[in-house]
Amino acid sequence: MKKITIGEASRKSGVKVPTIRYYESIGLLPEPNRSEGNQRSYEPADLRRLAFIRHARELGFEVEAIRALLTLQDDPHQSCASADAIAKARLVEVEQRIRSLIALKAELELMVEGCGHGRVDRCRVIEVLADHGQCSHAHH
Amino acid sequence: MKKITIGEASRKSGVKVPTIRYYESIGLLPEPNRSEGNQRSYEPADLRRLAFIRHARELGFEVEAIRALLTLQDDPHQSCASADAIAKARLVEVEQRIRSLIALKAELELMVEGCGHGRVDRCRVIEVLADHGQCSHAHH
DNA sequence: TCTTGCACCTCTAGCCGCTAGAGGATGTAG
DNA sequence: CTACATCCTCTAGCGGCTAGAGGTGCAAGA
Numbered sequence: 229m230k231k232i233t234i235g236e237a238s239r240k241s242g243v244k245v246p247t248i249r250y251y252e253s254i255g256l257l258p259e260p261n262r263s264e265g266n267q268r269s270y271e272p273a274d275l276r277r278l279a280f281i282r283h284a285r286e287l288g289f290e291v292e293a294i295r296a297l298l299t300l301q302d303d304p305h306q307s308c309a310s311a312d313a314i315a316k317a318r319l320v321e322v323e324q325r326i327r328s329l330i331a332l333k334a335e336l337e338l339m340v341e342g343c344g345h346g347r348v349d350r351c352r353v354i355e356v357l358a359d360h361g362q363c364s365h366a367h368h
Numbered sequence: 369m370k371k372i373t374i375g376e377a378s379r380k381s382g383v384k385v386p387t388i389r390y391y392e393s394i395g396l397l398p399e400p401n402r403s404e405g406n407q408r409s410y411e412p413a414d415l416r417r418l419a420f421i422r423h424a425r426e427l428g429f430e431v432e433a434i435r436a437l438l439t440l441q442d443d444p445h446q447s448c449a450s451a452d453a454i455a456k457a458r459l460v461e462v463e464q465r466i467r468s469l470i471a472l473k474a475e476l477e478l479m480v481e482g483c484g485h486g487r488v489d490r491c492r493v494i495e496v497l498a499d500h501g502q503c504s505h506a507h508h
Numbered sequence: 509t510c511t512t513g514c515a516c517c518t519c520t521a522g523c524c525g526c527t528a529g530a531g532g533a534t535g536t537a538g
Numbered sequence: 539c540t541a542c543a544t545c546c547t548c549t550a551g552c553g554g555c556t557a558g559a560g561g562t563g564c565a566a567g568a
């Protein structure tokens with residue numbers, strides 16, 4: 229088994245060095261063995277765990293959700309209903325967020341299009357911001 | 369001119385009391401006059417400013433962008449090119465965010481659909497998280 | 509008048525998920 | 539042996555609030 233420094237682990241996983249230490253500090257990553265000189269030394273299993281964490285973060289899972297998913301992964305005989313529920317909840321969040329961003333986009337487009345590029349006292353951007361009544365109320 | 373307590377200002381603007389004090393502390397809102405007993409006393413202009421800030425926050429503008437927009441609003445003879453640019457930048461951000469969330473949504477749907485609701489060692493959710501190679505690479 | 513009880517005040521600390529920097533030790537190449 | 543990169547720990551900061559402690563102000567009821 230090849231031992232690896234934190235810097236190499238960072239390069240291979242795409243997770244920054246301080247972030248790796250941070251994940252250790254909050255218990256997402258187990259404390260690795262140390263070299264004679266007290267330097268962290270990672271094994272392939274740690275790299276896999278790091279990749280898992282990174283991917284989950286990219287998908288927007290919160291650290292607590294990832295902690296739960298990792299616990300599930302550690303015990304493969306459990307039902308995967310919990311993992312399913314976590315992923316579904318995240319999916320619902322994402323759908324919700326997309327809907328609200330689309331509403332925002334529409335409103336921003338109206339603001340930008342309506343701007344006559346003149347002076348501020350006739351600027352649609354400023355006007356709309358000052359008066360919520362002028363917009364579609366789609367965002368809440 | 370009717371003076372108003374922070375609580376009323378909060379109710380009328382929809383901005384929470386501590387948040388109003390926070391906005392004052394970072395200089396978004398001017399320091400209001402105080403009553404004999406040292407309590408903040410707001411005027412209609414403050415309410416308008418609060419509404420502006422709240423609306424801009426709902427649209428996802430950062431505090432520094434709002435600060436810039438408020439400065440523009442305070443001097444109506446300026447060109448509105450800056451306001452326009454700020455709004456356009458925000459629009460680009462939102463569009464970008466929507467695109468990336470749609471990619472995430474697709475990936476989450478694949479994960480959730482593929483889950484056979486059995487045990488963790490065959491759970492598609494866990495598998496996909498563990499192996500980035502299994503997904504569409506659309507998110508980055 | 510007194511007291512209840514809410515709203516207000518200031519101040520500090522905490523949330524999330526990192527990121528940055530100080531100040532020092534270790535490891536490696538020339 | 540000397541550079542120099544990389545590692546170590548520790549503390550503080552980011553944004554945009556939010557929560558709580560511990561105290562004061564104020565209006566209305568008994």
